[in-house]
Amino acid sequence: MILSQRTLQCLRDMINERTEYRSGPQLVRFFNALGFQDSYGQGFPSRWMYTDERLSKINGTAKLDQCIKEAFAPVNFVGRLNELDNLIAEFSQYLAFDKWRLEREGAEILFKKLEKVEIQEPQNPAQAEDAFLSREFKDVAFSGLGLEPSVAAVLEQRLREIERCYSSGSPLAVILLAGSTLEGALLGLATIYPRAFNESSAAPKHADGKVKRFQDWSLSNFIDVARDLGLIEHDTQKFSHALRSFRNYIHPFEQMASGFSPREHTAKICLQVLRAAAEELRSNLGLLRT
Numbered sequence: 488m489i490l491s492q493r494t495l496q497c498l499r500d501m502i503n504e505r506t507e508y509r510s511g512p513q514l515v516r517f518f519n520a521l522g523f524q525d526s527y528g529q530g531f532p533s534r535w536m537y538t539d540e541r542l543s544k545i546n547g548t549a550k551l552d553q554c555i556k557e558a559f560a561p562v563n564f565v566g567r568l569n570e571l572d573n574l575i576a577e578f579s580q581y582l583a584f585d586k587w588r589l590e591r592e593g594a595e596i597l598f599k600k601l602e603k604v605e606i607q608e609p610q611n612p613a614q615a616e617d618a619f620l621s622r623e624f625k626d627v628a629f630s631g632l633g634l635e636p637s638v639a640a641v642l643e644q645r646l647r648e649i650e651r652c653y654s655s656g657s658p659l660a661v662i663l664l665a666g667s668t669l670e671g672a673l674l675g676l677a678t679i680y681p682r683a684f685n686e687s688s689a690a691p692k693h694a695d696g697k698v699k700r701f702q703d704w705s706l707s708n709f710i711d712v713a714r715d716l717g718l719i720e721h722d723t724q725k726f727s728h729a730l731r732s733f734r735n736y737i738h739p740f741e742q743m744a745s746g747f748s749p750r751e752h753t754a755k756i757c758l759q760v761l762r763a764a765a766e767e768l769r770s771n772l773g774l775l776r777t
Contacts, residue, residue, distance in 0.1 A: 658754035673709035
């Protein structure tokens with residue numbers, strides 16, 4: 488990954504101040520963990536100059552990836568994951584001009600290569616969430632997608648069960664079931680329309696450029712390809728990634744490490760994602776048939 492000077496400046500600020508304040512000795516330890524052998528003492532340059540010099544040396548190498556992951560490490564934001572996500576979103580605004588995006592998937596920091604510069608207009612998070620939750624859907628169902636009857640039946644049964652879990656106050660069950668149900672619906676469509684999904688610019692590829700088999704796709708991959716194909720809207724893509732992140736807490740230790748506590752509001756968002764996806768997939772299915 489090779490970053491522009493402006494993106495490197497933003498990264499420097501993230502390392503020096505934003506993700507946490509790092510003094511001169513702390514910066515030396517930070518970069519020494521990446522392979523440098525510096526020492527702090529008399530004649531040490533300013534913090535910003537030192538960080539700029541070190542970032543310049545590792546730009547374009549695997550050490551830069553490691554540096555970014557260390558700077559945004561979720562373990563340093565236990566109980567403050569919303570703050571971390573906001574910092575990631577801010578940094579990604581610059582990273583987009585280098586055709587990359589930074590994402591958090593549970594306790595992992597991931598990089599996504601973009602085909603083109605994608606600029607997302609900043610929006611008040613609370614307003615965006617309220618607008619998404621205010622959308623109304625009638626007759627929510629996964630029928631009409633042309634899925635195998637047995638697959639469609641399972642998805643319908645899960646959708647009803649998710650709604651019962653939400654009504655009975657079981658938010659964790661809603662979150663976990665909603666994630667697997669969304670993945671099942673998208674995998675079902677990919678199986679029916681393999682050419683469209685494989686030829687999407689968002690399709691995940693191996694190092695040799697070949698598209699991965701569907702069984703090796705993550706939910707994140709399916710979400711981004713569905714958006715790229717016009718099957719789901721931008722807000723549904725955004726909140727689907729939130730659902731995908733919450734679903735990682737199926738692992739008890741992951742939930743414990745992050746301090747995540749499922750709430751009714753979180754479950755409401757996840758259920759709304761599923762409702763929106765079901766409606767939009769059915770409405771936009773004709774795009775796959777053209």
